[in-house]
Amino acid sequence: xxxxxxxxxxxxxxxxxxxxxxxxxxxxxxxxxxxxxxxxxxxxxxxxxxxxxxxxxxxxxxxxxxxxxxxxxxxxxxxxxxxxxxxxxxxxxxxxxxxxxxxxxxxxxxxxxxxxxxxxxxxxxxxxxxxxxxxxxxxxxxxxxxxxxxxxxxxxxxxxxxxxxxxxxxxxxxxxxxxxxxxxxxxxxxxxxxxxxxxxxxxxxxxxxxxxxxxxxxxxxxxxxxxxxxxxxxxxxxxxxxxxxxxxxxxxxxxxxxxxxxxxxxxxxxxxxxxxxxxxxxxxxxxxxxxxxxxxxxxxxx
Amino acid sequence: xxxxxxxxxxxxxxxxxxxxxxxxxxxxxxxxxxxxxxxxxxxxxxxxxxxxxxxxxxxxxxxxxxxxxxxxxxxxxxxxxxxxxxxxxxxxxxxxxxxxxxxxxxxxxxxxxxxxxxxxxxxxxxxxxxxxxxxxxxxxxxxxxxxxxxxxxxxxxxxxxxxxxxxxxxxxxxxxxxxxxxxxxxxxxxxxxxxxxxxxxxxxxxxxxxxxxxxxxxxxxxxxxxxxxxxxxxxxxxxxxxxxxxxxxxxxxxxxxx
Ligand SMILES: Nc1ncnc2c1ncn2[C@@H]1O[C@H](COP(=O)(O)OP(=O)(O)OP(=O)(O)O)[C@@H](O)[C@H]1O
Ligand SMILES: [Mg+2]
Numbered sequence: 001x002x003x004x005x006x007x008x009x010x011x012x013x014x015x016x017x018x019x020x021x022x023x024x025x026x027x028x029x030x031x032x033x034x035x036x037x038x039x040x041x042x043x044x045x046x047x048x049x050x051x052x053x054x055x056x057x058x059x060x061x062x063x064x065x066x067x068x069x070x071x072x073x074x075x076x077x078x079x080x081x082x083x084x085x086x087x088x089x090x091x092x093x094x095x096x097x098x099x100x101x102x103x104x105x106x107x108x109x110x111x112x113x114x115x116x117x118x119x120x121x122x123x124x125x126x127x128x129x130x131x132x133x134x135x136x137x138x139x140x141x142x143x144x145x146x147x148x149x150x151x152x153x154x155x156x157x158x159x160x161x162x163x164x165x166x167x168x169x170x171x172x173x174x175x176x177x178x179x180x181x182x183x184x185x186x187x188x189x190x191x192x193x194x195x196x197x198x199x200x201x202x203x204x205x206x207x208x209x210x211x212x213x214x215x216x217x218x219x220x221x222x223x224x225x226x227x228x229x230x231x232x233x234x235x236x237x238x239x240x241x242x243x244x245x246x247x248x249x250x251x252x253x254x255x256x257x258x259x260x261x262x263x264x265x266x267x268x269x270x271x272x273x274x275x276x277x278x279x280x281x282x283x284x285x286x287x288x289x290x291x292x293x294x295x296x297x298x299x300x301x302x
Numbered sequence: 303x304x305x306x307x308x309x310x311x312x313x314x315x316x317x318x319x320x321x322x323x324x325x326x327x328x329x330x331x332x333x334x335x336x337x338x339x340x341x342x343x344x345x346x347x348x349x350x351x352x353x354x355x356x357x358x359x360x361x362x363x364x365x366x367x368x369x370x371x372x373x374x375x376x377x378x379x380x381x382x383x384x385x386x387x388x389x390x391x392x393x394x395x396x397x398x399x400x401x402x403x404x405x406x407x408x409x410x411x412x413x414x415x416x417x418x419x420x421x422x423x424x425x426x427x428x429x430x431x432x433x434x435x436x437x438x439x440x441x442x443x444x445x446x447x448x449x450x451x452x453x454x455x456x457x458x459x460x461x462x463x464x465x466x467x468x469x470x471x472x473x474x475x476x477x478x479x480x481x482x483x484x485x486x487x488x489x490x491x492x493x494x495x496x497x498x499x500x501x502x503x504x505x506x507x508x509x510x511x512x513x514x515x516x517x518x519x520x521x522x523x524x525x526x527x528x529x530x531x532x533x534x535x536x537x538x539x540x541x542x543x544x545x546x547x548x549x550x551x552x553x554x555x556x557x558x559x560x
Contacts, residue, residue: 085394103314147398
């Protein structure tokens, strides 16, 4: 059953259509990812879900409650880690979490307990009384995610939670997300890291220019959009790529000076691309990154 | 655009500001004492030596309640302009708050109440000092403290109105030079408006200045001259406050909820 359901969502910022008739249904205990290039409208969709920005047209229902009718009730169910750093720079780590818990009317004793747990989970116990200005970038992101959990939300919104984190810290966040999912939380995520999306997301939606281009499980999207294998061909310049394109047919996408030729059978692919003159050529298994490039690669942002 | 009612959650916004204030207690409390006290000492006693008395009131006793009114204005004004703007624009504090059940109406109310709280803190501090100097009657606190609270809410709302429309933080300079300073000088803080040899239109203009009505209540109260005329000034301030409170709420929603 869908816990977050967007129907025919539109968002206009004076003159600019940031989200253009988007619909989606996110299930309970699912991790749902919005992918897309910069400016695609991912953050805007999320802001409409957590009632930060009013919807221009359409509606979102969170746990059956419309964001148009009862924004406060909706916000009560959701924890948000925003893309921007919105930590309170006048306060310490502990104070940030404490002050934030009050916004949800959390009783003080409950809040203390949760803060202790969260600091331990995110390896921040040692920084409890440090001013947030004195944290490293990665610690700040972890604190933002920890803060999103302060109201014990059933739905967690993570807008690029791992941007700027080292590989270690990214995996810490991943483990956390997986654990939260098994605890029964619904997670809505955006990321520019395709490995992260593949690792964490049960389903993803690829957005472009305010629309959802494709939606499905990562495996499903891979087999539907690009097939199991790809031959990546790198040529020296534009003319060389164009020359190659003339000699190959089938499902392909050009991104800069690279040509991606898709196919299910690796031997067939290798043979097909055998005769082209290129700097570099390799046949490999496809990943979500190939789906992303295929769907958004050749297009111009409006 | 649909406005919502503010709720009790506004108190969380207020507590957050209080928490930061308590952390930086010494540096936060200093301006409340230092500048007004300088005025009272330097002008009240220094200049007052040459002025003597106004009517039959010695100049320090005349000036002290005026300065108290001014400090109430200044505390709320600076809080709800520069400080609120920093939180809103540079620190993105409100962005974080707005993803919780606290809504923009709560934020505006909480910030205004916090601005007013600073006026009360300031007013009470100065009251204590001028009481020690023998410049104010103690029982007048019953009238002065609530009036200072109203003055605080009034200037907090007016400041919030400017905060909701200024493009940059520098724009507040206009507000302070063109609104706050003239009020400081022409609302009867330093001298009575009637009977001076300023042009006749000055008292007329002064009637439109909120600080005038604050002084109209606070000074006579401090001198023990209680009157029913206070009601008119209080009503004036209440209406002014309500108007700017509503306008600033509407404009803040328009500014932050896009
Ligand atoms: N407050 C705003 N006012 C006007 N336009 C906005 C506002 N917020 C976003 N936009 C515009 O809406 C479009 C979508 O922005 P959005 O932030 O949703 O993109 P995104 O997919 O999250 O991008 P990124 O990956 O860079 O975070 C962009 O063109 C952006 O300029
Ligand atoms: Mg974004």
